[in-house]
Amino acid sequence: MAADIMYTIHFYVLFVLLTLRCSSSFIGNGENYRRNLSLELNPGLNSSLTPLPPGVGLLHVRALGKNNTLHYLLCSQGAPALLLVHTNSTSSKVKVDWPAFLVQNTTGSLKLTPESSVLYSNALVFTRLWEYDDVNDTAVPEHLPPSSFFQPYELQNFTWDDLNKTLDPMAHTALLCGRGASESFSNGSLCLKFSAFDVEGRDQGWPSLLHNANSSQLRVVLDGVVPRSNRSRFSLELQVVGGTQVMSRVDVLQSIDDEYTPSIFKVSQWVSSPVNSTSPVLGYAQWKPVAYRRPSPVFEDATPCRHSTPVPVAQLPPSGLVRAYFGGERQTTGLNMTFSITGDPFYNTTNYLSWTVLVGLGSPPVDSFSPLVLVIMAVGLGTPMLIILLGGVCVCVRKNRPQPQVYEPIN
Ligand SMILES: *[C@@H]1O[C@H](CO)[C@@H](O)[C@H](O)[C@H]1NC(C)=O
Ligand SMILES: *[C@@H]1O[C@H](CO)[C@@H](O)[C@H](O)[C@H]1NC(C)=O
Ligand SMILES: *[C@@H]1O[C@H](CO)[C@@H](O)[C@H](O)[C@H]1NC(C)=O
Ligand SMILES: *[C@@H]1O[C@H](CO)[C@@H](O)[C@H](O)[C@H]1NC(C)=O
Numbered sequence: 001m002a003a004d005i006m007y008t009i010h011f012y013v014l015f016v017l018l019t020l021r022c023s024s025s026f027i028g029n030g031e032n033y034r035r036n037l038s039l040e041l042n043p044g045l046n047s048s049l050t051p052l053p054p055g056v057g058l059l060h061v062r063a064l065g066k067n068n069t070l071h072y073l074l075c076s077q078g079a080p081a082l083l084l085v086h087t088n089s090t091s092s093k094v095k096v097d098w099p100a101f102l103v104q105n106t107t108g109s110l111k112l113t114p115e116s117s118v119l120y121s122n123a124l125v126f127t128r129l130w131e132y133d134d135v136n137d138t139a140v141p142e143h144l145p146p147s148s149f150f151q152p153y154e155l156q157n158f159t160w161d162d163l164n165k166t167l168d169p170m171a172h173t174a175l176l177c178g179r180g181a182s183e184s185f186s187n188g189s190l191c192l193k194f195s196a197f198d199v200e201g202r203d204q205g206w207p208s209l210l211h212n213a214n215s216s217q218l219r220v221v222l223d224g225v226v227p228r229s230n231r232s233r234f235s236l237e238l239q240v241v242g243g244t245q246v247m248s249r250v251d252v253l254q255s256i257d258d259e260y261t262p263s264i265f266k267v268s269q270w271v272s273s274p275v276n277s278t279s280p281v282l283g284y285a286q287w288k289p290v291a292y293r294r295p296s297p298v299f300e301d302a303t304p305c306r307h308s309t310p311v312p313v314a315q316l317p318p319s320g321l322v323r324a325y326f327g328g329e330r331q332t333t334g335l336n337m338t339f340s341i342t343g344d345p346f347y348n349t350t351n352y353l354s355w356t357v358l359v360g361l362g363s364p365p366v367d368s369f370s371p372l373v374l375v376i377m378a379v380g381l382g383t384p385m386l387i388i389l390l391g392g393v394c395v396c397v398r399k400n401r402p403q404p405q406v407y408e409p410i411n
């Protein structure tokens with residue numbers, strides 16, 4: 001019995017030690033992999049030879065690793081798009097034939113050279129913003145009659161601001177803001193805040209997605225748009241185009257830790273992986289199913305969101321970048337991200353929505369338990385165990401003592 005107890009205490013001590021070790025290794029993880037980032041606007045453009053039409057910009061981020069390079073290209077020609085290209089060379093370059101690129105009908109007017117170094121490419125395109133009148137507060141646009149929908153905002157027809165003004169080469173960020181032609185956008189905008197990352201880390205603001213050196217992030221903000229009904233809700237249509245393997249399924253993972261994104265215990269990832277699902281993921285878009293109704297949200301400003309099943313789309317999305325890089329025969333899939341659920345306030349209450357997505361190469365980052373949670377778990381699980389054990393010890397010790405005779409034998 002005593003040996004048993006010793007073992008258990010031993011085990012508990014080991015568990016606590018292991019926990020502390022794990023936590024410190026999580027803290028150290030940030031140093032594991034670093035890329036050298038450089039940002040460049042409109043690579044190779046001589047604007048005296050090829051003047052850019054207003055609102056067209058192409059941001060190129062080169063993320064140089066030890067033996068490979070990631071290229072991110074963010075483009076506002078047509079529907080805004082983020083293209084990710086992975087090459088196994090440290091000297092791969094973006095080459096743009098600007099006159100052809102601007103005509104938008106020439107495949108190959110943007111390429112990565114040498115072309116043989118390209119291992120993976122994938123583009124995420126923001127195609128449409130849907131608005132619907134949720135009269136019965138169901139928040140399920142799929143079940144609504146077409147008459148509930150307003151004319152969608154085609155993002156290809158938006159007027160986009162100059163990327164040059166918002167580019168921050170030191171922070172590796174840029175803000176791309178656009179407006180529709182209608183009255184609703186006279187004081188409002190749809191903005192994409194792009195961030196590229198050189199090391200592992202986490203954004204300050206919710207949802208505080210975990211990122212690494214193989215990922216970049218887009219925060220979509222719909223601010224100050226005048227809704228076309230009092231009970232308006234919005235959906236954002238996203239499309240992806242893949243080089244060899246298109247992102248075809250969305251996995252939803254559960255977590256029991258919501259420390260970084262309060263009240264959200266799920267993470268969704270739209271992954272590109274070969275039909276054989278045991279193979280590793282090649283690339284992904286990852287998000288937490290939550291949007292926020294204020295710029296500096298508190299707990300009550302969170303509103304859940306929901307994605308529709310990805311479906312094949314017959315045509316390439318209307319993005320100049322996608323047309324220039326991929327051309328004709330490519331697989332495209334799309335889904336709608338719907339913000340809010342039944343009972344949540346409508347858009348008119350704050351006229352603000354923000355939602356964040358991480359785009360990256362390889363397996364998506366996995367949230368691990370934070371050191372704080374691990375210590376709480378160790379204490380929480382270990383203490384009751386110790387108490388039970390000590391209780392058991394006392395009982396045993398008492399049982400084994402000779403019991404005083406209570407009843408006198410009757411003669
Ligand atoms: C752009 O083209 C003009 C006209 O050919 C030339 O004079 C100028 O040097 C070029 N600028 C750059 C930065 O290449
Ligand atoms: C990144 O740049 C630093 C200094 O400029 C250099 O020491 C380091 O080797 C570079 N890393 C890579 C992966 O190129
Ligand atoms: C590139 O570097 C990584 C880690 O530094 C290594 O695992 C991988 O095998 C290298 N790839 C090639 C093609 O050298
Ligand atoms: C692209 O458009 C231009 C002008 O609209 C036209 O002259 C050219 O033939 C087109 N090229 C292709 C490959 O369709």
Ligand SMILES: *[C@@H]1O[C@H](CO)[C@@H](O)[C@H](O)[C@H]1NC(C)=O
Nearest residue numbers: 087088089090116117118119
């Ligand atoms: C890069 O990948 C291509 C295609 O997979 C291969 O032919 C080439 O040898 C690779 N280059 C290096 C430096 O690994």
Ligand SMILES: *[C@@H]1O[C@H](CO)[C@@H](O)[C@H](O)[C@H]1NC(C)=O
Nearest residue numbers: 133134135136143144145148
């Ligand atoms: C709203 O609910 C009413 C009553 O249940 C129903 O008649 C109507 O069709 C619903 N409207 C929509 C747009 O679903």
Ligand SMILES: *[C@@H]1O[C@H](CO)[C@@H](O)[C@H](O)[C@H]1NC(C)=O
Nearest residue numbers: 151152153154156157158181
């Ligand atoms: C958006 O632009 C496309 C192509 O330029 C055009 O065909 C379409 O009518 C426009 N849609 C709206 C709603 O303006």
Ligand SMILES: *[C@@H]1O[C@H](CO)[C@@H](O)[C@H](O)[C@H]1NC(C)=O
Nearest residue numbers: 040041042045047163164165
């Ligand atoms: C961006 O703006 C700065 C100053 O406004 C200008 O000097 C620079 O040439 C611009 N860059 C591009 C690529 O347009």
Ligand SMILES: *[C@@H]1O[C@H](CO)[C@@H](O)[C@H](O)[C@H]1NC(C)=O
Nearest residue numbers: 183184185186187188224226
């Ligand atoms: C936009 O803002 C201006 C000034 O604040 C205001 O006068 C105008 O009515 C607003 N427009 C809309 C459509 O809300």
Ligand SMILES: *[C@@H]1O[C@H](CO)[C@@H](O)[C@H](O)[C@H]1NC(C)=O
Nearest residue numbers: 229230231346347348349350
């Ligand atoms: C938003 O719409 C709801 C539902 O019609 C209405 O009760 C509320 O007054 C509106 N709020 C604002 C700020 O307009």
Ligand SMILES: *[C@@H]1O[C@H](CO)[C@@H](O)[C@H](O)[C@H]1NC(C)=O
Nearest residue numbers: 273274275276277278279280
């Ligand atoms: C997955 O691929 C492996 C080897 O590439 C193969 O042995 C296995 O049968 C495949 N599984 C499925 C479900 O296709």
Ligand SMILES: *[C@@H]1O[C@H](CO)[C@@H](O)[C@H](O)[C@H]1NC(C)=O
Nearest residue numbers: 130141237308311334335336
């Ligand atoms: C998004 O929703 C709209 C409205 O319900 C629908 O017409 C469209 O086909 C959906 N797009 C995708 C990619 O599912």
